[in-house]
Amino acid sequence: MTATPTPRVTIRDVAARAGVSKGAVSLAFNHKPGLSEATRDRIFRAARELGWAPNLTARTLAGSRVDVVGLAVCRPARMLGLEPWYMEFVSGVESVLAEHSCSLLLRLVRSMDEELRVQEAWWRGRQVGGSILVDFQAGDPRVGLVEGLGLPVVAVGHPSLTGGLPSVWTDDATAVTEAVRYLAALGHRRIARVGGAAALGHTAIRTAAFDEAAGALELAGAWQVATDFSGDAGARATRSLLTAAVPDRPTAIVYDNDIMAVAGLSVAAEMGLRVPEDVSLLAWDDSQLCRLTHPTLSAMSHDVHGFGAEVARTLFGVITAEGTAGSHPVPTPVLTPRGSTAPPKV
Amino acid sequence: MTATPTPRVTIRDVAARAGVSKGAVSLAFNHKPGLSEATRDRIFRAARELGWAPNLTARTLAGSRVDVVGLAVCRPARMLGLEPWYMEFVSGVESVLAEHSCSLLLRLVRSMDEELRVQEAWWRGRQVGGSILVDFQAGDPRVGLVEGLGLPVVAVGHPSLTGGLPSVWTDDATAVTEAVRYLAALGHRRIARVGGAAALGHTAIRTAAFDEAAGALELAGAWQVATDFSGDAGARATRSLLTAAVPDRPTAIVYDNDIMAVAGLSVAAEMGLRVPEDVSLLAWDDSQLCRLTHPTLSAMSHDVHGFGAEVARTLFGVITAEGTAGSHPVPTPVLTPRGSTAPPKV
DNA sequence: CGCACTCCCTTAACCGGTTCAGAGAAGAGT
DNA sequence: ACTCTTCTCTGAACCGGTTAAGGGAGTGCG
Known part of the structure; x- marks a missing residue:
């Protein structure tokens, strides 16, 4: 099992093999009009044979969409491990992101200030295409930052807290x-x-x-x-x-x-x-x-997994439709009686 | 609170304000030799005044280091939420990544096959600088993939499972x-x-x-x-x-x-x-x-948080020192007696 | 005085894509 | 036969950094 030195294959190789220009390959892979079916086929075949997939970093830099969603969580580490809520929420988010072959950039922060810095750096550095904001406080400073930045987000929290940001919440x-x-x-x-x-x-x-x-x-x-x-x-x-x-x-x-x-x-x-x-x-x-x-x-x-999925779907809506924000609640938690509640005997 | 259209400030702006070339700014921000103290100061001042930080995407594309670490987890979502282990592990990893202003790219996958695809795409697309591999199986196919790719990783698991990959494990x-x-x-x-x-x-x-x-x-x-x-x-x-x-x-x-x-x-x-x-x-x-x-x-x-931190530290070692792999165990779990164990009465 | 050597800094190519103006070719209309 | 469209595809600029090669000024030395 010798270590091959990683043969990076680029769009140029694919173009050469398909006998077209870089631009044509790009068009094909972004499903944009302007190519004949025959050429498209040749390009995809060439790409498959070479095992090529577009480099997300380059794609991002060139100004197209960013396939990463950010989530900064601000709670002490010890507590997080124990809160089933988070992991389940994350898994719900992931389930939708995966459909769009999008990844989740996760960051544990220690303070609101740090989160503000992280979100700003992520957005300005084009590290994320949008963010999910959780754990809102009254007068949350993220509202102002996000609006000033133009960062697409979906806020998890009641509209009374998330000040005009597109949000998803439980009642x-x-x-x-x-x-x-x-x-x-x-x-x-x-x-x-x-x-x-x-x-x-x-x-x-x-x-x-x-x-x-x-x-x-x-x-x-x-x-x-x-x-x-x-x-x-x-x-x-x-x-x-x-x-x-x-x-x-x-x-x-x-x-x-x-x-x-x-x-x-x-x-x-x-x-x-x-x-x-x-x-x-x-x-x-x-x-x-x-x-x-x-x-x-x-x-x-309530269905935390489904909640996460809904939040992710909403974020995609915000990112693509730019402003057609759909703030909405998810189903209210319902009472599930089990063995720990009964009429009082005292 | 009107939404400013995001004034992207680039290295060019900083260079102009400091009265130097792009290259000089780059040298300064990477702490490389070849600049006088005075110039360095001017550059940093200009950057601070403009609120500039290097764009990680561009930096990555240009071939320097990638400040992201990948982690693909393959367990059913429902189970994950409940396993305190993962979140605690992640928080340990994060605590070290944060020191290097590095982020964690998290992905929940449904099968080993999907993980193989994800890891390969991440690496070839320069999405990650290295990965953390968990949940090893006997004859794990990731070993071969990673070696072929040259992807820097640290494996979480006993050396008998991780076949030569740098690994960290509990006994x-x-x-x-x-x-x-x-x-x-x-x-x-x-x-x-x-x-x-x-x-x-x-x-x-x-x-x-x-x-x-x-x-x-x-x-x-x-x-x-x-x-x-x-x-x-x-x-x-x-x-x-x-x-x-x-x-x-x-x-x-x-x-x-x-x-x-x-x-x-x-x-x-x-x-x-x-x-x-x-x-x-x-x-x-x-x-x-x-x-x-x-x-x-x-x-x-055992200290799962500390375990995660140690894994992250080891990964940095692998990424930078290229091959100076330091496989090593972390402290063995110790028995903590509480109320659920006692001599049998039967 | 001329030459070699440093020290600082600039220039330009490059990373791997996207995008858009425009070139050719083919077909339609007159 | 000639112009006008329409359809494909190419070429080159560009995104925002990094980096190797090179240029000019200042200094030490024979």
């Missing part, structure tokens, strides 16, 4: 309301919510919706606590909620992701409380994890 | 042996292992090591079952292991990842078996998940 407010109503319908009057990072826009939306729903239902008790999405934080929050004496203790807890719900389940067990008899637990996202616990976790369930 | 055989010895030392004589995908090389290594360790210790019973790494598969495997009548039922089970161990824990609960009294469970990888269950999961623990 978290409605979902939270449904979650609270469901628990109330089971008979719960003291409900708590273990939320995600307070700085994140969608957390704020859920928080507001929870308050409103609790008010509308005139619940006897409604607590909310912000965390960083990590299992540890979820465990701490649960512990502090459940140590209260009975009249002040919630009988149901809604979590902002699966990991924290799993952690909550374990805290309940550790404290000798039965789930769902003593306390009901409701997870969010509904990854496979929810079916691996005992009892299984009821969850607000 | 799974030793770790499995330690796991079995630990359980045996606790008094377990009937031990099972719920392994990962049989096609994967490292699974085979662990399987062989388990057999050997079991033989050496003359265990009364040693079972192994292959799965696809998913929680569901882990649950099924556990269920079938634990339904056996007592003399044929294992008193300890080792899992190939965390997810399956979590699933196993839940199956034990569902079957009315106490952990660790009736059956001990040992997880693998030791993500945060292991501390979120009740009881907490004992695990073979």
